[in-house]
Amino acid sequence: MKKSYQExxxxxxxxxAVVLTAEEVAAMGKEHTPAEVAAKVDVVTTATFGPMCSxxxxxxxxxxxxxxxMERATLNGVPVFTGIAxxxxxxxxxxxxxxxxxxxxAHIIEDLISGKDVLLEAHAKGTDCYPRRDVKTNINRDGLxxxxxxxxxxxxxxxxxxxxxxxxxxxxxxxSLLPRLGNANYSTSGELSPLLNDPEMRTIGMGTRIFLxxxxxxxxxxxxxxxxxxxxxxxxxxxxxxxxxxxxxDASKMSPEFIKAAYFEKYGVSMFVGIGIPIPVLDEEMxxxxxxxxxxxxxxxxxxxxxxxxxxxxxxYRALMSGEIVLNQKKIKTASLSSIFKARRIAGIxxxxxxxxxxxxxxxxEMFPKNKGLKPLVIR
Amino acid sequence: xxxxxxxRLVLRFPAETVNEPITYTLIKTYDVMINxxxxxxxxxxEGNLLVELSGKSESVDGAMSYLExxxxxxxxxxKTILFSQAECIHCGGCTSVCFPGALRMDGVSRELRFTPExxxxxxxCIKACPLQLFELNFGVN
Numbered sequence: 001m002k003k004s005y006q007e008x009x010x011x012x013x014x015x016x017a018v019v020l021t022a023e024e025v026a027a028m029g030k031e032h033t034p035a036e037v038a039a040k041v042d043v044v045t046t047a048t049f050g051p052m053c054s055x056x057x058x059x060x061x062x063x064x065x066x067x068x069x070m071e072r073a074t075l076n077g078v079p080v081f082t083g084i085a086x087x088x089x090x091x092x093x094x095x096x097x098x099x100x101x102x103x104x105x106a107h108i109i110e111d112l113i114s115g116k117d118v119l120l121e122a123h124a125k126g127t128d129c130y131p132r133r134d135v136k137t138n139i140n141r142d143g144l145x146x147x148x149x150x151x152x153x154x155x156x157x158x159x160x161x162x163x164x165x166x167x168x169x170x171x172x173x174x175x176s177l178l179p180r181l182g183n184a185n186y187s188t189s190g191e192l193s194p195l196l197n198d199p200e201m202r203t204i205g206m207g208t209r210i211f212l213x214x215x216x217x218x219x220x221x222x223x224x225x226x227x228x229x230x231x232x233x234x235x236x237x238x239x240x241x242x243x244x245x246x247x248x249x250d251a252s253k254m255s256p257e258f259i260k261a262a263y264f265e266k267y268g269v270s271m272f273v274g275i276g277i278p279i280p281v282l283d284e285e286m287x288x289x290x291x292x293x294x295x296x297x298x299x300x301x302x303x304x305x306x307x308x309x310x311x312x313x314x315x316x317y318r319a320l321m322s323g324e325i326v327l328n329q330k331k332i333k334t335a336s337l338s339s340i341f342k343a344r345r346i347a348g349i350x351x352x353x354x355x356x357x358x359x360x361x362x363x364x365x366e367m368f369p370k371n372k373g374l375k376p377l378v379i380r
Numbered sequence: 381x382x383x384x385x386x387x388r389l390v391l392r393f394p395a396e397t398v399n400e401p402i403t404y405t406l407i408k409t410y411d412v413m414i415n416x417x418x419x420x421x422x423x424x425x426e427g428n429l430l431v432e433l434s435g436k437s438e439s440v441d442g443a444m445s446y447l448e449x450x451x452x453x454x455x456x457x458x459k460t461i462l463f464s465q466a467e468c469i470h471c472g473g474c475t476s477v478c479f480p481g482a483l484r485m486d487g488v489s490r491e492l493r494f495t496p497e498x499x500x501x502x503x504x505c506i507k508a509c510p511l512q513l514f515e516l517n518f519g520v521n
Binding site: 182 | 469470471472474475477479484485487489490491504507510512
């Protein structure tokens with residue numbers, strides 16, 4: 001049985017589409033064949049809510065009178081990128097306050113999304129066309145022309161589990177890693193995760209309409225460090241970091257419920273981003289992909305204690321989500337950095353929007369590269 | 381059989397006793413077990429010690445009298461870690477460092493559950509929480 005985007009959207013508009021979350025379809029898959037699932041279900045909603053460092057927001061502050069061409073600028077003391085036009089700024093999520101390492105760009109983004117005032121300080125040499133040299137004023141969401149979230153790398157397809165074999169605690173972007181394999185941290189929403197439900201990216205591509213930070217957003221490109229050459233397991237999903245997404249959306253309509261500033265001890269600032277992606281059940285093959293369960297998704301266990309990051313073993317998300325894995329005959333407590341609770345909420349919201357007819361599906365304008373590797377930085 | 385007792389206490393040392401080997405005396409003379417859960421002591425200043433004191437009932441009583449004779453302020457602990465639970469996003473990052481199991485994920489709802497009675501105030505959650513929702517509180521009765 002095959003269905004087109006047009007047929008599915010028509011059902012959505014008529015309020016007749018059958019929409020399930022990826023968890024619901026995974027459970028359904030235990031008792032139904034892919035053909036049955038394809039016949040019954042039209043759309044599956046996937047979601048993730050995890051720390052995604054490669055995120056940020058463009059803002060346009062509007063021009064003062066006389067105008068300034070901002071050359072150096074800070075928001076609440078956090079440096080922001082000014083190397084574009086006069087009053088366009090980019091707030092990098094991981095940019096740190098110089099004196100307060102636990103405060104940074106992500107906090108500014110969350111504050112602006114929340115409608116709070118943020119102090120802008122900018123300096124310039126002054127030009128004939130932009131004579132002003134300094135500005136110091138409060139800005140907020142209502143006074144800005146644009147707040148465009150643009151995240152170059154989000155929603156990793158899979159991610160390694162981090163452990164530490166050394167004798168000292170390690171503070172990493174994967175959280176606190178206790179010595180001598182004291183714990184294991186992971187960061188994926190497993191069977192709910194968007195790119196694990198469409199591993200070949202048959203329906204996810206450029207132009208796909210998505211849920212981003214509480215509002216509608218779009219996939220604008222493949223994410224940075226996107227790769228298609230990662231090893232696949234027997235269920236066809238990559239066992240390590242593979243595909244990624246670059247996403248864009250109107251941050252002035254986002255909610256602090258789905259964009260959250262974070263600080264990882266001794267690492268720095270990052271930002272939790274909520275992403276939801278609807279996947280059309282185009283055919284039996286797509287249904288089979290969407291039925292994937294946590295126990296069928298493999299990931300690698302990596303030692304973050306040593307610079308080479310060697311692989312120590314493999315596990316799956318069912319084991320990880322049970323709270324304990326076994327490695328080298330040792331039971332290790334596990335924890336997620338990605339919130340399944342929030343991912344479920346996003347998948348649920350998207351399900352409601354599609355069921356009610358307010359969110360239709362988009363066919364990608366262009367598909368992602370099919371053969372792309374990852375280059376290291378060669379020091380020469 | 382002798383009655384045994386275990387008590388979790390915050391001991392507040394006045395500046396003049398900070399340099400005295402008080403815990404040594406407690407163990408050697410009063411035969412109590414001391415499990416130090418947290419310490420904040422600097423020479424020449426006041427200090428705080430969060431301890432679990434256990435032993436025979438009369439030994440614990442003797443130890444407490446000795447501490448009082450040294451002007452050590454004794455306060456039974458009510459809560460040692462404060463958690464801003466309303467702001468929690470339920471990632472669960474704190475659960476793998478919490479060995480007493482005070483912080484754990486609900487296997488069904490995937491929400492974080494905090495059981496303060498199990499907390500030993502080891503403080504690992506303070507640094508493990510990416511939203512910085514935990515803080516140490518030397519709060520007492």
